[in-house]
Amino acid sequence: MVATGMNDWQIFETRTELDDALAGHLAAALSADLTRQPRSSIALSGGSTPKGMFQRLSAADLEWPRVDITLVDERWVDYGHPDSNAELVRNCLLQGPAASARFLGLKTTTPDITAAVPAVTEALAKLQRPFTAVVLGMGGDGHTASWFPQASNLPELLDPNNAVRVAATDPVTAPHLRMTLTLAAVLDSHRIHLHITGDDKRTVLESAVAAGYPVASILTQTVTPVTIWWAP
Numbered sequence: 001m002v003a004t005g006m007n008d009w010q011i012f013e014t015r016t017e018l019d020d021a022l023a024g025h026l027a028a029a030l031s032a033d034l035t036r037q038p039r040s041s042i043a044l045s046g047g048s049t050p051k052g053m054f055q056r057l058s059a060a061d062l063e064w065p066r067v068d069i070t071l072v073d074e075r076w077v078d079y080g081h082p083d084s085n086a087e088l089v090r091n092c093l094l095q096g097p098a099a100s101a102r103f104l105g106l107k108t109t110t111p112d113i114t115a116a117v118p119a120v121t122e123a124l125a126k127l128q129r130p131f132t133a134v135v136l137g138m139g140g141d142g143h144t145a146s147w148f149p150q151a152s153n154l155p156e157l158l159d160p161n162n163a164v165r166v167a168a169t170d171p172v173t174a175p176h177l178r179m180t181l182t183l184a185a186v187l188d189s190h191r192i193h194l195h196i197t198g199d200d201k202r203t204v205l206e207s208a209v210a211a212g213y214p215v216a217s218i219l220t221q222t223v224t225p226v227t228i229w230w231a232p
């Protein structure tokens with residue numbers, strides 16, 4: 001693992017223990033920020049990994065009506081589509097106590113994703129910043145968020161000085177056009193949490209910097225502390 005002083009690993013024996021610990025950490029961080037500000041915000045990734053953690057976080061006892069939940073990225077599919085990250089958040093996180101949180105999805109009714117960028121950007125700009133936390137996953141190709149290796153606009157997505165906070169991108173190697181936060185937007189957070197499981201992903205992460213994977217931009221930056229949460 002090539003790590004800067006900004007990255008720390010939290011390693012667990014089981015995925016259940018990881019889900020409990022990460023959900024507890026996020027709940028505590030959101031609550032702590034609510035002692036200092038009227039609202040707290042968090043940006044979450046989709047995929048399959050976070051499902052258990054979302055379910056545990058949904059039961060947390062905190063002032064959910066003062067929490068804004070958004071997504072790090074979204075597939076440009078309608079709500080109800082099985083690949084929608086908003087559906088995952090609705091079904092697994094916005095339940096029980098967390099149902100009273102405010103959710104801001106990235107999918108709009110505009111068919112053309114590029115035409116939707118200004119409205120999504122404007123909506124996100126209203127959220128409390130810095131985020132309390134950004135939770136990222138990682139694919140086997142070293143992508144995170146929707147920063148895919150063969151995306152034509154990957155350089156813009158990974159430019160930490162890019163004033164653009166939200167962008168449309170074609171993953172090329174994965175289904176659906178994507179709306180995604182840029183690196184600059186993800187860095188505007190008190191902490192970044194990289195939630196991965198399995199030996200294969202650990203190997204990918206440990207080689208990410210040498211291989212130049214997109215996730216390396218999270219590991220090598222020195223703006224925002226990163227915690228890597230891993231279980232076999």
Ligand SMILES: O=C(O)[C@H](O)[C@@H](O)[C@H](O)[C@H](O)COP(=O)(O)O
Binds near residue numbers: 139
């Ligand atoms: O919309 C998405 O798919 C996510 O934002 C993406 O970055 C995800 O975190 C990884 O692809 C890992 O997905 P799994 O958890 O399903 O392996």
